[in-house]
Amino acid sequence: MENIRVMIVDDSTFSIAVLKRMLQKDGIEIVATALNVKEAIQKAQETKPDLITMDMTLPDGDGIACTKEILKHLHDTKIIAISAMMDEEIIQRARKVGIKGYLQKPVDQTDLDAAIERLFEGEELYGVLKNNFEEAFKESIFSFLKREIGGQVVIEKVVEHAMTTVSSGVSVAIGIIGRHDGRLIMDMSESTALGMTRKILQDEGQQIDDAINFLSEFTNVIGGNACSLLNGLNRSLGLRVSPPTVFRGKDITISIGDIMSESFVIKTDLGDVFMNVGFQKGDVEWM
């Protein structure tokens, strides 16, 4: 829990002192404290904390309105309510304005730690994913092509890909679902797909429908193996792949710029394969 910067909002200096001590025990840095809505809004903008603990009753307003105002400007800040008052109605209202969790006073250290951990675990996992997905997918496709097709297999990263890419003929999309979701797109020409199918099955009679089946299984294996590698790094990622959808046609444009993704061109003796893989940060909706 280190490197988390917190602001405490509470109208009681006693409560602030208690929370401060608990948070400091976890190695968390307290960047600001505020006694009322006005102060909270101003200090939040100044310090841009990662986390805010929000009291629900404040002298010049309530925690709901205060949260609303703060989240207007700070989209990445997470807010948990810590209040003596807790009932279904206030929880629902808190949830609606974007508060991520609700703890009732007096707060217990274990509950507070668990809530913060849960809230920030996703960030850490996203970091793991971001730092490792390229290698996992490259390794997965490289070993598959090397084993099944053989010959030269060279993976080149597309340094800056555009928002869209034009299909070479056949495209496969697979959804990746887990703590953070993603997507894998594989694209190649019909002749490359046919060539690979014929080579793997050692049967020159294979037709385009067989190639489509091959390509869908190929993408499934690459995605499945890469996700297993990533899950091996941290089981909480819980990545699973959905079944593939194959697209075939002339002049198909694929959108790839909507999520954080990387593109690769894999050069083989049977032609080029285009691979795009990306993930988007999943959010903790409510704890």
Add this chain to the structure above:
Amino acid sequence: MDVAIINPFIASVTDIMPQLGFENIILKEQSEKSKKIVASGIVLTLGIVGDKKGNVAYAIDTEGAKQIASIMMMGMPVEELDDMAKSAISELSNMLTANAAINFSNDNITVDISPPTMLTGESIELSMSREQVMCVEFDVDGIKIEINVALD
């Protein structure tokens, strides 16, 4: 026809589209197709895993997609399907599928969905993950929206 698979999607369209500002939602046709589907315009596909596994593909023609994007962007005129308009359509597919997932959960079927993949083109031939694909066609204020669901 396995209505249990398609009903959550039908409910999703009739529930979500009015919230976005569409008025007349008519269920035109319900059919079962074989694995291959041909579509022109915009195709969006999302993966589904959980108690049921498969994918869903939405097909909307380009003109219809522009109209939808325009309404979703508070009536802003959409001359061409630029990144902003595409993003609106992409978000629509996400909302519809997420809502269908909630509808599934009301029947005690838990599913999770992936981000959408968007393609544009003419006569795109789609092969879904299963031999039988459930299809529904909607007329939403004169715009044709086709939903193809392949779930096991």
